[in-house]
Amino acid sequence: MSGISWFVGKRILQSIVTLFVLLTLLFFMFRILPGDPTTMFVDAALPVEAQEAVLQQFGLDKPLSEQYWLYLKNFVQGDFGISFTSREPVVEVIGHYILPTMMLMGFTILVALLIGVVFGALAAWYRGTKFEAAIVSVALFFKSAPIFWVGMVALALLSYTLNLFPTGGMYEPGKESTGFFQTYMNLDFLHHLILPVIVGSLYYIANPLLIMRSSMIEVMEEDFIEMNRAKGLKESTIMFRHAMRNAMLPVVTEIALLIGFAIGGQVLLEVVFNWPGIGRLIVEAIQRNDYPVAQATFFLMGFIVIVLNLFADLLYGLLDPRVSYK
Amino acid sequence: MNVTKESTTEGESLIETTAGLSDETKVREIELYVTTPEYDPIRYELGLMVSEEWKKLGFDVKVTPLEWNRLSELGMQQKDFDAFTLAWAGRAERIDPDHFVYSTLHSSQAVEGAYNIPGYNNPEFDKLAELQRTLSDPDERREVIHQAEEIFLEDLPYAPIMHRDQVMAFNKTNFTNVKYMLGEGLNSFWTFMNLEPTGERKEVRWGYPSDIDTLNPLVSTNTHDFQVTRLMYDRLVRISENGEPQNWAAEEINDVNKDGMTYEVTIRQGMKFHDGEPVTAEDVKFSFDFVKEVQSPFFLGMVKPIDSVELVDEYTVRFNLKEPYAPFISNTLAQMYIFPEHYWQPIFDQGGATAVLEHTNEDIIGSGPFKLDYWTRDQEMKMTRVDDYFSPAKVESILSIPYANTQSMVAAIDKGEADIGGWWIEPIQIDNLKKNENIEIINVPDPGFYHINYNMRREPFDDKAVRLAMSYVIPKQRILDEILEGYGTMAHSFIGPSNEFWYNENVGSFNYDAEKAVGFLKEAGYQWDENGKIHSPE
Numbered sequence: 120m121s122g123i124s125w126f127v128g129k130r131i132l133q134s135i136v137t138l139f140v141l142l143t144l145l146f147f148m149f150r151i152l153p154g155d156p157t158t159m160f161v162d163a164a165l166p167v168e169a170q171e172a173v174l175q176q177f178g179l180d181k182p183l184s185e186q187y188w189l190y191l192k193n194f195v196q197g198d199f200g201i202s203f204t205s206r207e208p209v210v211e212v213i214g215h216y217i218l219p220t221m222m223l224m225g226f227t228i229l230v231a232l233l234i235g236v237v238f239g240a241l242a243a244w245y246r247g248t249k250f251e252a253a254i255v256s257v258a259l260f261f262k263s264a265p266i267f268w269v270g271m272v273a274l275a276l277l278s279y280t281l282n283l284f285p286t287g288g289m290y291e292p293g294k295e296s297t298g299f300f301q302t303y304m305n306l307d308f309l310h311h312l313i314l315p316v317i318v319g320s321l322y323y324i325a326n327p328l329l330i331m332r333s334s335m336i337e338v339m340e341e342d343f344i345e346m347n348r349a350k351g352l353k354e355s356t357i358m359f360r361h362a363m364r365n366a367m368l369p370v371v372t373e374i375a376l377l378i379g380f381a382i383g384g385q386v387l388l389e390v391v392f393n394w395p396g397i398g399r400l401i402v403e404a405i406q407r408n409d410y411p412v413a414q415a416t417f418f419l420m421g422f423i424v425i426v427l428n429l430f431a432d433l434l435y436g437l438l439d440p441r442v443s444y445k
Numbered sequence: 446m447n448v449t450k451e452s453t454t455e456g457e458s459l460i461e462t463t464a465g466l467s468d469e470t471k472v473r474e475i476e477l478y479v480t481t482p483e484y485d486p487i488r489y490e491l492g493l494m495v496s497e498e499w500k501k502l503g504f505d506v507k508v509t510p511l512e513w514n515r516l517s518e519l520g521m522q523q524k525d526f527d528a529f530t531l532a533w534a535g536r537a538e539r540i541d542p543d544h545f546v547y548s549t550l551h552s553s554q555a556v557e558g559a560y561n562i563p564g565y566n567n568p569e570f571d572k573l574a575e576l577q578r579t580l581s582d583p584d585e586r587r588e589v590i591h592q593a594e595e596i597f598l599e600d601l602p603y604a605p606i607m608h609r610d611q612v613m614a615f616n617k618t619n620f621t622n623v624k625y626m627l628g629e630g631l632n633s634f635w636t637f638m639n640l641e642p643t644g645e646r647k648e649v650r651w652g653y654p655s656d657i658d659t660l661n662p663l664v665s666t667n668t669h670d671f672q673v674t675r676l677m678y679d680r681l682v683r684i685s686e687n688g689e690p691q692n693w694a695a696e697e698i699n700d701v702n703k704d705g706m707t708y709e710v711t712i713r714q715g716m717k718f719h720d721g722e723p724v725t726a727e728d729v730k731f732s733f734d735f736v737k738e739v740q741s742p743f744f745l746g747m748v749k750p751i752d753s754v755e756l757v758d759e760y761t762v763r764f765n766l767k768e769p770y771a772p773f774i775s776n777t778l779a780q781m782y783i784f785p786e787h788y789w790q791p792i793f794d795q796g797g798a799t800a801v802l803e804h805t806n807e808d809i810i811g812s813g814p815f816k817l818d819y820w821t822r823d824q825e826m827k828m829t830r831v832d833d834y835f836s837p838a839k840v841e842s843i844l845s846i847p848y849a850n851t852q853s854m855v856a857a858i859d860k861g862e863a864d865i866g867g868w869w870i871e872p873i874q875i876d877n878l879k880k881n882e883n884i885e886i887i888n889v890p891d892p893g894f895y896h897i898n899y900n901m902r903r904e905p906f907d908d909k910a911v912r913l914a915m916s917y918v919i920p921k922q923r924i925l926d927e928i929l930e931g932y933g934t935m936a937h938s939f940i941g942p943s944n945e946f947w948y949n950e951n952v953g954s955f956n957y958d959a960e961k962a963v964g965f966l967k968e969a970g971y972q973w974d975e976n977g978k979i980h981s982p983e
Contacts, residue, residue, distance in 0.1 A: 152514065153512065153514045153515035153518045153519075154514030154515065154517060154518045155518075157522075157558070158513075158514050158517045158518055158521075158522070159666065159667075160666050160742070161517050161521050161560075162534070162666075162667070162668055163666055163667070163668060163743060164544060164548060164560055165666060165742055165743065165745075165746065166559070166745065166746040166749075167556065167557075167558040167559050168745055168746065168749070169742040169743070169745045169746055170558050170742075171558075172740040172742055172745060173666075173742050176740070176799075176802060201803055204658040204659070204667075205658050205659045205805075206659060206661065206664050206802060206803050206805075207659075207803075207805055215821075215822045215823070216822075216823070279856075279860075286853070286856055286857065286860060286862070287848075287849075287853055287856075287857075288824075288846075289824065292650060292825060292844055292846055292862060292863075293648060293650070293825070293827070293844050295818075295819060295827065389849065390849040390850060391849075391853075393848055393849045393853045394849075395822070395823035395824050399823070399849060400823075403655075406513075406514070408514065
């Protein structure tokens with residue numbers, strides 16, 4: 120068997136084992152947390168009979184081992200169960216929230232990556248100058264500042280005071296946005312998207328920027344850069360054409376991670392900008408002990424990180440011929 | 446009111462210490478559970494203030510903030526606690542005192558999962574709590590409730606502290622005639638029935654800091670779900686703006702034998718479901734039988750007193766109760782929805798109770814004053830007025846907008862994006878909103894109350910003297926002034942002054958009185974050692 124297929128097979132097997140461990144952890148993690156779904160019935164002061172009826176309807180009156188077995192069995196059949204709060208199939212519940220999150224986080228990550236990679240490269244290129252110090256400080260500032268704080272300042276300034284952007288949501292109220300095109304394919308949506316994307320990308324810029332910077336510094340010490348200079352190539356050509364391309368590799372792994380987390384949404388960003396995304400769904404599911412929704416959303420996040428990591432590993436070989444599989 | 450009176454160290458000076466007390470008699474450390482400050486700053490702060498006063502009586506007190514899930518597991522379900530702070534929310538259906546006098550205090554309710562949290566068990570009180578359920582004459586019943594309150598105040602299984610006013614905000618730019626209601630504030634059914642548009646926009650926008658869980662009331666357990674679905678489903682009886690049950694879909698209700706055992710209900714003629722089918726007595730009977738059949742969590746407790754429902758004619762049903770149940774009209778008939786049989790029966794026939802409970806009901810068919818236009822989860826919901834309803838609303842439609850939290854909701858009201866705010870606003874937000882002249886802040890006294898539960902199953906709370914002493918050092922006025930900033934009233938019993946019919950003007954009271962508190966303890970034989978720590982009687 121050739122090295123490459125052995126490697127791919129091994130990595131896929133590893134990923135499957137990791138997924139199984141993740142599934143098991145998720146099952147027990149949420150059940151160990153205090154309370155059960157009936158904890159939330161106190162508000163309406165539901166009688167004991169009602170609490171018992173609900174536990175039975177959710178199958179929570181069965182022994183834990185039986186619940187676990189059912190959970191695995193249903194999972195293999197692609198069934199994540201019914202949400203305890205809305206009683207809708209979990210897949211459909213996630214369906215309501217995934218698109219807004221993908222829109223918000225997709226643009227956020229894209230902007231963060233573009234700016235991060237370019238400015239990371241520039242920072243390395245102008246190493247030791249005030250310019251580099253400024254870029255790195257600004258990126259680190261937004262990474263360390265709480266995202267809800269940045270969001271609130273941006274809202275106070277740009278929405279409330281200057282009235283440039285709406286205060287939140289995905290569209291103006293009362294627009295009857297029930298379809299995909301009505302909701303996303305228009306200027307109103309874009310107008311609502313800009314501010315949260317700016318705030319979100321400011322937060323995420325630091326990761327690709329710093330990785331790009333250090334990788335670029337390494338690359339710039341390589342002989343072929345000297346070689347290019349000796350050939351008399353323009354500085355900008357050396358930087359963009361030769362150095363940056365070679366320094367991009369570690370950023371690929373970072374992209375996999377960023378996308379994985381992005382699927383989970385940015386809870387604080389979604390809360391501040393009243394964005395109907397999956398982050399808010401996750402928090403609510405945990406607070407209210409909605410086990411099936413909590414399990415499925417966490418699994419989705421984990422699944423994407425694991426799969427994208429696998430891809431990143433495989434992609435490495437294609438992008439960098441020096442990487443060999445044994 | 447002299448506020449400083451409640452912050453003295455009088456308690457300490459009143460204590461006489463005794464030398465040579467054995468360590469064995471020292472009262473153990475007690476733990477007061479509170480919510481985390483993030484969940485409810487009021488309960489957290491209140492717990493800290495009260496514990497300071499308890500310490501002055503010589504008790505070792507530890508205040509432990511817990512996540513709501515943990516708190517409700519320990520306190521509500523397992524009853525594994527010393528003392529904890531809780532707030533019963535006021536609701537239209539809690540204007541009837543049955544929830545407080547029976548569910549929170551009758552000894553049968555002291556089991557796991559039920560709501561007699563302190564484990565109160567006084568046969569004399571139990572008798573009154575049972576008796577009031579059998580009296581259909583409200584005046585007689587009120588008399589019994591007042592007697593029960595007296596016993597309660599002697600025993601204080603829990604210590605009522607205050608009623609927090611429902612402070613809500615309303616933007617009056619586009620609408621007028623806002624009606625709010627005891628226990629419901631601006632979310633009241635009557636708000637939406639009475640609001641009148643004054644400008645171009647005939648659609649009222651209702652902001653709330655979360656969305657509903659589901660449109661299927663058979664599985665809803667969340668208060669907000671019912672605040673929304675009750676606009677689309679009808680009830681036989683609705684609680685009026687002044688808190689009294691008022692016939693709604695029911696035209697007439699007769700206590701046939703005047704013994705509170707059999708009720709005959711005649712429904713209004715000519716009512717229609719949103720799909721055009723007529724509402725009949727059969728639908729009413731179906732609804733009551735159906736919720737039992739499918740074990741619907743919210744409605745299950747309400748139909749429990751019913752033995753059977755019979756059809757009398759096309760517009761009349763007869764309810765035979767198992768035993769007299771006084772809150773039957775104000776709690777059961779005023780909360781039950783009329784479900785269309787022709788809609789739900791086929792779902793049940795096909796997939797049984799499971800199919801009914803997992804039905805998303807996105808084409809919700811009721812007979813209420815509004816019908817659903819569309820709902821996009823966590824984005825918005827539109828309900829349109831039913832024009833040929835027997836008492837049509839004045840607004841054309843309601844746009845319900847879920848916000849991520851109270852702050853965004855308040856901001857939306859301030860900006861005029863939403864007209865009605867369906868949630869309490871904090872004192873700091875009140876001052877801000879007051880600067881906007883289009884905003885009206887409403888302030889409704891709440892029949893719900895904050896209180897501290899004592900676990901009477903364990904010492905030292907099994908001793909009445911300890912409960913009384915601890916209750917008499919709760920600095921109620923200071924809590925009102927400092928934590929609620931004046932937006933509330935003191936509570937002494939489980940029925941507050943805002944609940945006019947049921948309130949007892951001569952109800953006893955307990956206010957901060959350190960001298961009296963120490964007196965209770967001394968009389969019961971408690972002693973204090975040289976360090977001022979309290980010891981149990983020998």
